[in-house]
Amino acid sequence: xxxxxxxxKKSLDEQVNQIFCELVNGFTKQTLVFDIxxxxxxxxxxxxxxxxxxxxxxxxxxxxxxxxxxxxxxSQLTKQLTIEHCVPTDYVYQELKKEKTITKRKVKKVLxxxxxxxxxxxxNKRLNAMFKSIMPNGWKWDDNILARYENLEQKIEIINLxxx
Numbered sequence: 153x154x155x156x157x158x159x160x161k162k163s164l165d166e167q168v169n170q171i172f173c174e175l176v177n178g179f180t181k182q183t184l185v186f187d188i189x190x191x192x193x194x195x196x197x198x199x200x201x202x203x204x205x206x207x208x209x210x211x212x213x214x215x216x217x218x219x220x221x222x223x224x225x226x227s228q229l230t231k232q233l234t235i236e237h238c239v240p241t242d243y244v245y246q247e248l249k250k251e252k253t254i255t256k257r258k259v260k261k262v263l264x265x266x267x268x269x270x271x272x273x274x275x276n277k278r279l280n281a282m283f284k285s286i287m288p289n290g291w292k293w294d295d296n297i298l299a300r301y302e303n304l305e306q307k308i309e310i311i312n313l314x315x316x
Contacts, residue, residue: 159190167191168260175254181245189241191263199269199298202309204233207272234276238267238297242285247293265297275308 159167171191174184244262251258271279283300291299301308 159187164260164263167263168256171248171263172254172256172259175248175259184248185241185245188244188263188266189237191266198267198313199238199310200313201269201271201275201301202311203272203275204270205311207232232272233270234273236269236271236276236279238269238300239265239287240283240285240300243287246285261293265293267297269298269301269310271301271308278304278306279308 159170162170171184171187174187244266248254248259248262279300282304288299288303296302298310301310
């Protein structure tokens, strides 16, 4: 499903207001998941699996290849890599809907945790087999957003490019 790229261009406060209003006004799951996914999409991916990182050649300027423009530009990579939400948007939607009283503060906290990772298609298959739209049992919003990758039998090693 494509994400709402327009909401990704808004400030965090504008995103919070939009998602909050959609929740309060009973928007459909499809609309909310579409918009939640867009909130995470800031155009530059901070997390990349070690296997995906190794597939990206230095000649193609790694940072450029880890942007929306770059991923499209590096077309041979799109056959091997995929862009994935660290906390699945379906999970985010389900958790927000469980809240007895939804507040803008809660929506903001959730949106601040949304990050995207670039992983290989093989890694994505393994991840989806166990954690397609869920987080590990007992996971809380203050926990590590990379928990799904770390709780697989064959872990997916994630590199945080902010600290490289």
